[in-house]
Amino acid sequence: SQQGEEDPQALSIQEGENATMNCSYKTSINNLQWYRQNSGRGLVHLILIRSNEREKHSGRLRVTLDTSKKSSSLLITASRAADTASYFCATDANTGGFKTIFGAGTRLFVKA
Amino acid sequence: DTEVTQTPKHLVMGMTNKKSLKCEQHMGHRAMYWYKQKAKKPPELMFVYSYEKLSINESVPSRFSPECPNSSLLNLHLHALQPEDSALYLCASSHPGLAGGPVKNEQFFGPGTRLTVL
Numbered sequence: 001s002q003q004g005e006e007d008p009q010a011l012s013i014q015e016g017e018n019a020t021m022n023c024s025y026k027t028s029i030n031n032l033q034w035y036r037q038n039s040g041r042g043l044v045h046l047i048l049i050r051s052n053e054r055e056k057h058s059g060r061l062r063v064t065l066d067t068s069k070k071s072s073s074l075l076i077t078a079s080r081a082a083d084t085a086s087y088f089c090a091t092d093a094n095t096g097g098f099k100t101i102f103g104a105g106t107r108l109f110v111k112a
Numbered sequence: 113d114t115e116v117t118q119t120p121k122h123l124v125m126g127m128t129n130k131k132s133l134k135c136e137q138h139m140g141h142r143a144m145y146w147y148k149q150k151a152k153k154p155p156e157l158m159f160v161y162s163y164e165k166l167s168i169n170e171s172v173p174s175r176f177s178p179e180c181p182n183s184s185l186l187n188l189h190l191h192a193l194q195p196e197d198s199a200l201y202l203c204a205s206s207h208p209g210l211a212g213g214p215v216k217n218e219q220f221f222g223p224g225t226r227l228t229v230l
Contacts, residue, residue: 033218042116042202042221043155088154098143098206099168100219102154 006089006103014111019076021106023089024069032065033090034074035102043088046074081112118203118222126230127193133225135186135203143167144186145219146178147202155202161186193229200224 006023013019023032031050035043049056049065049072056063062075076083089103116137125131135144143162147155160168161180169178175197177189186203204219 035221040200040224040226042223043204043219045218045220048218098145098160098162099157100145101157105154107152 006087006106008106009104010107010109012109012111013079015079015081017079017110019079019083019108019110021074021087021089021108023072023074023103025072025089025091025103026070027091029067030092032063032072033092033100034061034063034072035088035090037086037088037105039085046087076108079108079110081110084108084110116203116205116220116222118201118225120225121223122226122228124228124230125190125193127195129193130189130191132190133188133201133203133227135188135222136184137205137220138184139205139220140183141205141207141220142183143206144180145204145206146186146188147204149200149202149224159188190227193227195229198228200226 006021011019029051031048033048034046036046037043047056047058047061047063049063051067054065060077063072065072072089074087086105086107088105090100092100116135119134123131145160146158148158149155157170158172159178164180164183175192179187179189202224203222206219
């Protein structure tokens with residue numbers, strides 16, 4: 001079964017607006033990561049938040065983690081057309097080893 | 113060098129062909145991964161190598177055969193594939209975490225090989 005599930009599936013906003021994406025997961029985790037993927041390309045790591053952290057910032061990115069609700073959110077502030085991409089959360093299930101499971105992803109389209 | 117390279121970029125093969133995908137990294141990472149990604153879907157983990165040993169096989173059909181000849185290289189040998197195997201195949205690497213221990217670091221992805229099986 002899929003560990004991470006995201007909403008919305010697709011999001012279309014104007015440049016300068018904020019974009020918020022949510023991720024839910026099912027089992028306990030060591031950490032949660034967010035990745036970005038431009039169309040048909042490899043994934044780029046954005047940010048990692050550990051299970052004992054609640055919020056993390058990196059530039060225009062803000063990630064929150066609520067382990068009691070098994071959910072995370074990614075906020076991109078002051079969006080740009082170049083932010084247009086798919087965004088995936090990925091969980092490192094707390095089972096030992098290297099099994100990373102990706103959520104379904106949110107496709108973000110930022111209109112100039 | 114923080115790059116993961118993959119060759120070829122594109123591959124078209126028939127169902128009777130044998131081909132190989134290659135992945136290389138020089139970041140000193142000792143964990144390497146193969147993922148399969150269908151259009152508009154998330155990457156699905158196929159195999160994980162840790163210190164050149166197969167650590168995870170996600171019940172992948174035997175027509176996919178991974179190989180890790182050294183700490184920098186990862187291959188995926190393909191034989192008798194089906195049209196439904198057409199997808200983007202992504203390689204990634206990371207520093208391996210300790211089982212049940214410290215948090216695993218980020219994965220670095222290659223650009224992928226776009227595979228079409230006719």
